């Protein structure tokens with residue numbers, strides 16, 4: 561975090577808070593002030609309680625930008641001396657997991673697996689609701705499976721996000737697709753969120769159960785057999801993938817592609833499926849193959865993890881902006897939300 565004295569850094573100051581420019585001796589806690597200097601909008605926080613003697617002020621620089629309307633992303637503004645380098649040294653990043661909203665085959669109670677079925681109207685509503693819950697959590701990158709129900713969920717959820725960045729699907733499937741979808745403005749790029757679709761995050765392949773009715777299958781093969789196919793760790797359904805096989809690709813993808821992004825300071829959202837997410841959660845929460853049997857994920861409920869010092873800390877499901885109990889928030893996330901509130905009130 562950059563600690564600079566007020567006079568060192570800026571000439572004119574406008575404060576929003578308890579202090580005024582005359583430097584009265586009021587006591588105060590952390591609050592945001594806006595410095596305007598040489599046409600640059602710079603948001604800062606006071607480092608510690610103290611007097612308003614401006615020469616003594618130590619300031620936390622949250623973000624400097626040339627645009628007064630740009631949103632400071634306080635979560636990615638960590639303790640280091642170089643604001644341009646802030647992202648790399650971010651001390652914590654957010655990881656959001658969302659199982660897709662209800663699909664047309666969930667509604668019909670059919671085994672779906674890798675069949676590419678869209679959301680129902682209820683699923684669309686669930687995705688929007690999920691979006692409200694995460695509307696204050698920073699998102700820099702989105703990973704989805706290659707299946708439309710996960711992609712619809714991610715996109716619908718992002719319609720609710722207060723940061724208003726634009727999610728853009730990356731097309732790297734061929735050189736031409738890559739070339740033809742290039743963006744030629746750095747500013748526009750900064751206001752967008754890359755969306756990466758990866759088949760490795762697809763639902764577990766359900767083999768010869770795909771398209772069959774779950775109840776009828778249980779009636780035919782017995783409840784226990786079907787439960788074993790659906791929830792055991794290492795028993796695959798006929799010609800399909802076990803959870804273990806699904807984990808081999810989904811968790812490997814997570815480790816190779818997503819973890820490095822979190823490590824580099826990016827906040828990530830993953831929209832995927834009941835079983836591909838169960839396998840990832842098994843890894844994040846260090847569940848045993850016995851414990852994962854009883855792990856059930858509801859459609860459209862976002863889960864939040866904080867990645868800090870190489871560890872994943874489960875924070876529960878974020879609540880919406882109107883709800884009081886923001887138990888999911890860390891201090892950094894609360895700051896990010898505060899920033900968004902400030903942006904909205906301007």
Ligand SMILES: O=C(O)[C@@H](CO)OP(=O)(O)O
Nearest residue numbers: 670671672673763790834
């Ligand atoms: O049909 C599927 O693809 C999955 C998720 O809906 O079923 P299960 O409930 O057995 O995980």
